[in-house]
Amino acid sequence: MDPAAVPATVPAADAPFPGAGVLVLAGTPLGRVSDASPGLAAVLTAADVIAAEDTRRFHRLVTDLGVTVRGSVVSYYEAVEQSRIPALIGQLQQGLTVVLVTDAGMPSVSDPGYRLVAAAAAAGVRVTSVPGPSAVLTALALSGLPSDRFTFEGFPPRKPGARRSALLELAGERRTMVFFESVHRLDETLAAMVDVFGADRPAALCRELTKTYEEVRRGTLGEITAGAGDVRGEVTLVIAGASGAVDQEVTDEQLAAEVAELVGGGASRKDAVGEIAARRGLPRRRVYDAAHR
Secondary structure, three states: OOHHOOOOOOOOOOOOOOOOOOEEEEOOOOOOOOHHHHHHHHHHHOOOOOOOOOOOHHHHHHHHHOHHHHHHHHOOOOHHHHHHHHHHHHHHOOOOOEEEEEEEOOOOOOOOOOOHHHHHHHOOEEEEEEOOOOHHHHHHHHHHHOOOEEEEEEEOOOHHHHHHHHHHHHOOOOEEEEEEEEOOOOOOHHHHHHHOOOOOOOEEEEEOOOOOOOOEEEEEHHHHHHHHHHHHOOEEEEEEEOOOOOOOOOOHHHHHHHHHHHHOOOOOHHHHHHHHHHHHOOOOOHHHHHOOO
């Protein structure tokens, strides 16, 4: 299908999707089933195929919503995501409506979905959504930190070295940062953030958003880390951006010497540049250029 021929308008959520096949990304409640929109119930009822990250959770959801599912339900989690795409694209090209739902929140946001959307777009298939809750925006709004400009960083790398490198890349980031993290790696990640961002950096730890035991802990990274041992459930971290004064008086020779000292101590050049940039409150490019000049 010619992408230019895809209708620009979105049909009403309470009406069947007309014409050619359409992929619908359906946002599901983070916690309270009452947060589900009427549009979600309508597309679940009308769908020909539902691709669900967890079919058991999906069936509990539709039971709680009082929705009767007429279409087929297939699993669509990370391990099978790539193998499911050809069949789903084929069904879309046959004119069927395929609805993608993940465990909670919006598909594609640290959940399966991106690859299917990309494949559908490449095949000229129309893609739309039923907007729903997002842990990213909910945590950002509740954090009390600046929300005019922010960046979503997903889950930090699991391995300590890769995690530290990723955080060093963000040490000079001026926008508020939002992360997801598993409760099983929370202590390690918070300790790494204290090491790279500093214990005084403002932050918020949000857990179980919209659920019975919802809690938002605000303070410095040091304060939040000290009390994180009892945290349970789904976790979203919101970290203030860097706001320290930029040290413009340091010379390139000083920067190069500081980078060389860290490299001499065993750090990679990339990590050394990131650490000096964070320490000095300078852009990474300035430090990188000084070290390579």
